[in-house]
Amino acid sequence: MIYLFCGILSGVVLGAICIPLFRKEDTLESAIIEETQWDLLQRKKEVVLGNIQDLDFEYKCGKLSEEDYQKIRAEMSSEAALVFQEIENIESAADLDALIRREISARNRKSKAAVPTTACSSCDCKNPATNKFCAECGAKLKH
Ligand SMILES: [Zn+2]
Numbered sequence: 001m002i003y004l005f006c007g008i009l010s011g012v013v014l015g016a017i018c019i020p021l022f023r024k025e026d027t028l029e030s031a032i033i034e035e036t037q038w039d040l041l042q043r044k045k046e047v048v049l050g051n052i053q054d055l056d057f058e059y060k061c062g063k064l065s066e067e068d069y070q071k072i073r074a075e076m077s078s079e080a081a082l083v084f085q086e087i088e089n090i091e092s093a094a095d096l097d098a099l100i101r102r103e104i105s106a107r108n109r110k111s112k113a114a115v116p117t118t119a120c121s122s123c124d125c126k127n128p129a130t131n132k133f134c135a136e137c138g139a140k141l142k143h
Pocket of ligand 1 (some may be wrong): 123139
């Protein structure tokens with residue numbers, strides 16, 4: 001009889017732990033349709049970390065068996081790792097964008113700075129002084 005009671009109790013405890021987890025996930029998914037992916041991931045991170053915190057707490061209170069705890073904890077950890085990875089990807093892509101923009105504007109400034117030119121003797125178009133032949137007509141440039 002005591003075993004039956006324990007079984008029912010642990011079932012109730014597990015249910016009480018799992019249902020809020022799923023419910024949190026649902027409200028999270030529907031509330032963030034309009035947000036950017038980064039915002040979404042930040043929120044997801046908060047939820048995942050909160051869930052892990054709750055789980056650790058439940059375990060410390062002795063409401064979870066070692067086996068259940070390890071299993072759920074492992075699932076949550078891999079979910080957290082995924083979220084962290086995605087955030088990192090987005091952030092490094094943003095950094096890369098900024099870096100590329102900086103490099104391009106530096107290049108543009110450099111190329112706008114007076115580059116010596118040579119006028120073609122046959123078509124009169126201007127070519128960089130380093131060219132040996134005219135880019136327009138292909139005539140040999142006289143330097
Ligand atoms: Zn030419």
